[in-house]
Amino acid sequence: RDILSRNDEQAARNRRRFEQSGTFVVNLMSGPGSGKTTLLVRTLKELGRRLPLAVIEGDQQTTIDADRIRDTGVPALQVNTGKGCHLDATMIDRALTTLPAPKGGVLFVENVGNLVCPAGFDLGEAQKVVVISVTEGEDKPLKYPDMFAAADLVLVNKADLLPHLDFEVGALERNLRRVNHDVQVLIVSARTGEGFAAWLGWLEAHRPKAA
């Protein structure tokens, strides 16, 4: 399909640009309400002033998420997709004209809440992180396989709610391994901070180090 190959060309241009500025770019995806913004707000506070940070937010409407990010002091740009259900590489290229990629730092891109289409659109990111919350059920990796197959890391969020659910983390992991055998999985809670040492460690380990 023409759309995807044109998108891939723009994504490759974005990626070269990120490599030149030494910017580590993470594409954060999930269904609506899994906790992407809440996770980002805590992550940005924990990363603190150690690194230059920026966030590009994708939503159909509103600047609610970008406002939540800006409240932490980190620059954020809101992209509104209207009827569109995913971010694409051209939207990221356009966003960078207003929000420069942080040199030697981290750029988080929070995609539109959707477990289907965002999986197919490369933005030029270095890593794809998929968030799923324990309230959504163990079967999602099988029912929405493209998204979980594309993930470099899966964050299982809202672990603080486990005592109140019949959710079985082991069943989720077994289903996940059927569509993405080697993917790394971390159990976290954006509310309590559980699992954040491992998540911040993963970010640091995957961030390109300046030569």
Next chain:
Amino acid sequence: RDILSRNDEQAARNRRRFEQSGTFVVNLMSGPGSGKTTLLVRTLKELGRRLPLAVIEGDQQTTIDADRIRDTGVPALQVNTGKGCHLDATMIDRALTTLPAPKGGVLFVENVGNLVCPAGFDLGEAQKVVVISVTEGEDKPLKYPDMFAAADLVLVNKADLLPHLDFEVGALERNLRRVNHDVQVLIVSARTGEGFAAWLGWLEAHRPKAA
């Protein structure tokens, strides 16, 4: 756009067919994991043998949801959309060649878990019911406005989890009324059965009565 007008023509044909067979069709939509299937399983058991029932399930992959429905004894047909992120009127027309619309009964269509695209594709249904769970946040109606604006009824599900969350039902309703002023809202729990008398009452009140 051609796709939508062709879809609307097929939806109109579907609707005429449903009117002729006296079938009440409900298009059930939500983000992934809000509880559509769990709600349906309890609803079908409560409706029991009073009415002829059938379910069309939409998912990217697997027959997991149709299997859960069939376990209740109600006929169900699984439509797999592959890379597609919504059901459309042609898929429903095709499904009806295998699963006849229940005469004088109720046909539930559980759409693909996605708060964006399904809102734009008329299937020929009589009513659109949107499910949102209390774990997804109060801001979703503002961020995914098309879906909530299209809703005839909103079911706020997983009410049993409210004691463990900071979620404010009033805030959700205020946000909802900004995009859909007159929509009806029911608070339910598919797990405990809370709110089901009102939900079953709503179904009965909207079901066309045979002349």
